[in-house]
Amino acid sequence: MNKDILICGVGGQGTVLASRIIAAAAMAEGNIVHSAETIGMAQRGGPVTSHVRIGETAYSPLIPLGQADLIIGFEPSEVVRNLGYLKEDGLAVVNTTAVKPVTASLSDSGYDGKEMTDYLAQKVSCIFADGEKECQRLGSVKFLNILLLGIASGSGRLGLQKETILGEIEKRVPAKFREANLKAFLSGFEIGTKKEEDKEP
Amino acid sequence: MKEYVMGNGAIALGALKAGVNVACGYPGTPSSEIIETLAKYPHEGLHLEWSVNEKAALEVAAAASYAGARALVTMKQVGLNVASDPLMSLAYVGVEGGLVVVSADDPGPISSQTEQDTRRFADFARIPVFDPSSPEEAFEMIQDAFACSEKYKTPVIFRPTTRVCHGYASVEAQERYQPKAFAGFQKDAGRFVIFPRLSYKNHGLIEKRNVRIGEDFSSYRYNTIEGEASEKAVLASGISYMYAKEFLKDHPKIRLLRIATAYPFPEDFAKKALSGVKEVLCLEELSPYLEEQLLKLAGKHALSLKVCGKLTGHVPHMGENSADSIAAILQEFLGIDAPKGGRKITDLPSLPVRPPVLCAGCPHRASFYAVKRAMAGQKTYYCGDIGCYTLGNSMPLDMVDTCLCMGAGVTMAQGFSHVDGEGKAFAFIGDSTFFASGITGVVNAVFNEADITICILDNSTTAMTGHQPHPGTGINMMGHDAGKISIEKILQGIGLEKIVTVDPLKLDEAIEAVKECASVRGVKAIIFRSPCIAIERSGKTCSIKDSCINCKACIRQTGCPALSLSDGKVTIDASLCTGCGLCAQVCPVHAIGGEGDE
Numbered sequence: 001m002n003k004d005i006l007i008c009g010v011g012g013q014g015t016v017l018a019s020r021i022i023a024a025a026a027m028a029e030g031n032i033v034h035s036a037e038t039i040g041m042a043q044r045g046g047p048v049t050s051h052v053r054i055g056e057t058a059y060s061p062l063i064p065l066g067q068a069d070l071i072i073g074f075e076p077s078e079v080v081r082n083l084g085y086l087k088e089d090g091l092a093v094v095n096t097t098a099v100k101p102v103t104a105s106l107s108d109s110g111y112d113g114k115e116m117t118d119y120l121a122q123k124v125s126c127i128f129a130d131g132e133k134e135c136q137r138l139g140s141v142k143f144l145n146i147l148l149l150g151i152a153s154g155s156g157r158l159g160l161q162k163e164t165i166l167g168e169i170e171k172r173v174p175a176k177f178r179e180a181n182l183k184a185f186l187s188g189f190e191i192g193t194k195k196e197e198d199k200e201p
Numbered sequence: 202m203k204e205y206v207m208g209n210g211a212i213a214l215g216a217l218k219a220g221v222n223v224a225c226g227y228p229g230t231p232s233s234e235i236i237e238t239l240a241k242y243p244h245e246g247l248h249l250e251w252s253v254n255e256k257a258a259l260e261v262a263a264a265a266s267y268a269g270a271r272a273l274v275t276m277k278q279v280g281l282n283v284a285s286d287p288l289m290s291l292a293y294v295g296v297e298g299g300l301v302v303v304s305a306d307d308p309g310p311i312s313s314q315t316e317q318d319t320r321r322f323a324d325f326a327r328i329p330v331f332d333p334s335s336p337e338e339a340f341e342m343i344q345d346a347f348a349c350s351e352k353y354k355t356p357v358i359f360r361p362t363t364r365v366c367h368g369y370a371s372v373e374a375q376e377r378y379q380p381k382a383f384a385g386f387q388k389d390a391g392r393f394v395i396f397p398r399l400s401y402k403n404h405g406l407i408e409k410r411n412v413r414i415g416e417d418f419s420s421y422r423y424n425t426i427e428g429e430a431s432e433k434a435v436l437a438s439g440i441s442y443m444y445a446k447e448f449l450k451d452h453p454k455i456r457l458l459r460i461a462t463a464y465p466f467p468e469d470f471a472k473k474a475l476s477g478v479k480e481v482l483c484l485e486e487l488s489p490y491l492e493e494q495l496l497k498l499a500g501k502h503a504l505s506l507k508v509c510g511k512l513t514g515h516v517p518h519m520g521e522n523s524a525d526s527i528a529a530i531l532q533e534f535l536g537i538d539a540p541k542g543g544r545k546i547t548d549l550p551s552l553p554v555r556p557p558v559l560c561a562g563c564p565h566r567a568s569f570y571a572v573k574r575a576m577a578g579q580k581t582y583y584c585g586d587i588g589c590y591t592l593g594n595s596m597p598l599d600m601v602d603t604c605l606c607m608g609a610g611v612t613m614a615q616g617f618s619h620v621d622g623e624g625k626a627f628a629f630i631g632d633s634t635f636f637a638s639g640i641t642g643v644v645n646a647v648f649n650e651a652d653i654t655i656c657i658l659d660n661s662t663t664a665m666t667g668h669q670p671h672p673g674t675g676i677n678m679m680g681h682d683a684g685k686i687s688i689e690k691i692l693q694g695i696g697l698e699k700i701v702t703v704d705p706l707k708l709d710e711a712i713e714a715v716k717e718c719a720s721v722r723g724v725k726a727i728i729f730r731s732p733c734i735a736i737e738r739s740g741k742t743c744s745i746k747d748s749c750i751n752c753k754a755c756i757r758q759t760g761c762p763a764l765s766l767s768d769g770k771v772t773i774d775a776s777l778c779t780g781c782g783l784c785a786q787v788c789p790v791h792a793i794g795g796e797g798d799e
Contacts, residue, residue, distance in 0.1 A: 010555060011557070012560075012777075020205075020369075023205060023369060024205060027203075027205055027371065032371075033205070033369075033370075033371070034335075034336075034368060034369060034370050035368070035369040036364060036367060036368045036369070037367055037369075039230065039231065039312075039367050044557040044558060044559065044560060044589065044592065045555060045556075045557055045558045045560070045762055046555050046556065046557040047555050057450055058447075059443040059444075059446040059447040059450070060440075060443050060444050060446075060447040060523075060524040061335075061364050061368040061440070061443070062364070062523055062524050063524070064447065064524040064525055064528065065524075065525045066544055077552050077553050080549065080550065080552060081552050083544070083546055084544060084546055086544060087544075088544055100553070100765040100766075101553050101554065101555045101556075101558075101762070102558050102595075102760050102761075102762050103553070103554055103555075103556065103596075104553050104765075105756050105760075105764060105765045105766055106596060106597060106756065106757065106760065108766065109553070110766070111553045112767075115550045116550060119548075119549075119550050141776040
């Protein structure tokens with residue numbers, strides 16, 4: 001299988017765990033995987049990306065522009081920032097909840113993500129999810145990454161078995177959060193499946 | 202079994218496989234995870250340490266190597282500047298057990314002060330350098346580096362770059378590792394005591410030896426030739442090789458050379474690989490090192506060869522290469538007309554800028570704010586240093602006037618105090634940086650009668666690089682409690698008379714402490730002590746009361762990322778807030794409460 005998946009968001013949102021689970025699940029299914037992450041100063045509230053590349057001929061650790069099959073976006077403006085990576089027929093899973101940078105608060109710029117989601121809806125195939133609302137229902141914002149992973153899996157664009165991903169989640173999250181994370185994944189999966197069906201004519 | 206690890210993890214596993222006996226380093230992005238990975242895998246018999254700085258690390262390793270042990274030293278590229286004193290001399294003396302210095306370069310730069318090229322350091326020190334282009338290669342190549350070091354009795358540099366260090370791939374991990382058996386130190390003053398006579402003799406031997414190593418490298422397994430003989434060829438190294446390979450997979454006839462051993466340059470290999478080639482494009486990051494080697498080669502052998510790269514404007518001098526930039530450069534050089542990658546992006550809305558900021562609840566914010574408030578209206582010099590707290594420069598704090606290199610804040614404040622007796626000079630330095638290179642600066646200040654206030658931002662960890670322990674935190678990398686080294690006692694020992702320790706989150710007390718220290722002459726220190734929010738979670742959050750008048754003073758004065766405006770009203774993001782209470786102490790109408798406050 002050849003697949004390029006870009007995960008983007010803001011430092012601290014849990015993008016790294018999502019990319020590791022995808023990479024581990026792809027490996028468990030017998031694929032060769034490479035990935036690359038943003039580490040260091042940018043992690044302090046800056047834009048972060050993880051590039052997950054599945055397949056034998058993915059030499060570069062970074063996905064070339066226009067080649068990502070899927071973007072998993074933890075923040076709407078970050079999806080717009082990375083949109084150039086998405087294939088013409090690629091899909092973006094987008095958390096609509098905006099993370100407001102300090103610069104926006106200081107200048108009263110009023111950034112709330114709406115303009116970004118409108119733009120995305122117009123330009124690319126998207127599955128939107130209100131991460132804040134869903135996470136409130138799940139009990140903590142800490143489940144955002146697994147929720148979005150669930151949506152991506154439900155959309156069918158990951159090319160990986162749901163069970164494989166669930167198995168990797170179980171291995172990686174602490175026992176006391178296991179139930180909640182599985183629940184987050186499954187509710188995401190449902191959103192992903194449903195939204196992808198809605199798109200059928 | 203195969204494990205999916207970061208490039209730095211691959212380097213660590215390769216070193217374990219090579220039987221490394223001693224591993225030391227100082228944290229620095231992108232190199233920090235090498236020592237951390239070593240700690241995670243079974244490593245019985247391995248001495249592992251976070252050294253106090255890179256110079257100390259290399260000196261510890263040098264002695265271990267003299268005794269025949271295999272030693273690994275890790276650092277980022279600017280760390281090699283600190284370790285350059287022992288490195289230059291060690292290059293003359295040579296080693297017994299394999300000694301490999303990993304110095305991770307950071308093109309971009311992404312998390313560094315400079316875009317220096319470690320391959321130049323290898324050339325400068327006249328020692329071999331290995332340059333991997335993927336985590337898998339790094340795993341193999343670090344083992345080759347140990348073998349090379351032992352074969353030629355020389356320290357060897359291993360130079361990965363950020364994308365290799367932080368890329369992930371699968372490499373072989375073993376259940377257990379066996380450190381190499383070694384003979385122990387054999388006294389030999391003629392060999393291990395550096396004197397001018399010895400340096401003179403060894404200089405000649407080293408130059409002769411390097412010719413042999415260059416010949417050896419001409420058949421090295423990672424110096425490779427792909428594609429067919431053609432008039433135009435491409436030479437790449439490191440991660441740029443992978444980018445080139447990614448593009449050239451659709452053009453398999455193009456000749457692609459890769460040189461993984463920049464110094465000593467594998468001249469025979471290059472000459473053979475370039476026979477018949479009229480024009481060669483060099484793809485590398487940082488400096489045009491290989492490009493210059495080819496120019497030398499062409500001059501030395503009077504080759505009719507056009508060398509393109511950074512010096513001819515084909516490749517940018519600064520910043521990282523990427524799959525896309527390399528594709529564009531290759532298309533132009535080879536005259537390949539391929540569609541530009543990427544979808545057409547039009548009418549892009551203006552994107553919010555996200556400069557890195559101090560975390561919500563970071564005690565450094567409170568420390569900077571206290572100094573800012575205490576010194577309002579006075580002439581000041583704020584000398585910053587290397588660490589998370591460099592971010593104190595961002596608005597609205599704006600509390601870093603200078604930042605140069607590790608430890609420079611303390612000494613630069615002295616420089617300002619000597620040229621301006623009126624202004625008040627402050628140095629801000631973190632706890633780990635203080636131990637790494639701040640202490641000598643304090644001694645210098647006392648001896649030379651500076652008038653400065655040293656603010657030690659003690660958050661009990663090395664935060665920026667991923668929370669490594671240091672001498673002030675007690676537990677070392679062997680898992681032993683070595684006892685915490687007291688910053689206060691060090692300062693007392695140096696002779697400071699005014700040393701105040703304060704919790705920066707108690708704003709009034711912190712402001713008072715600053716005023717008190719700034720008002721007396723001489724060398725004074727304030728230790729702002731409060732743990733990093735990432736190592737000690739409070740579980741508390743602040744909340745906005747109904748009495749909030751929306752004056753936004755909290756946002757404008759602290760710039761805390763947990764505070765924002767929602768529908769024109771100040772709100773606190775409970776998922777980010779740590780309940781530090783700085784905003785509550787800033788609020789003019791006491792409209793912010795802590796958890797359980799009401």
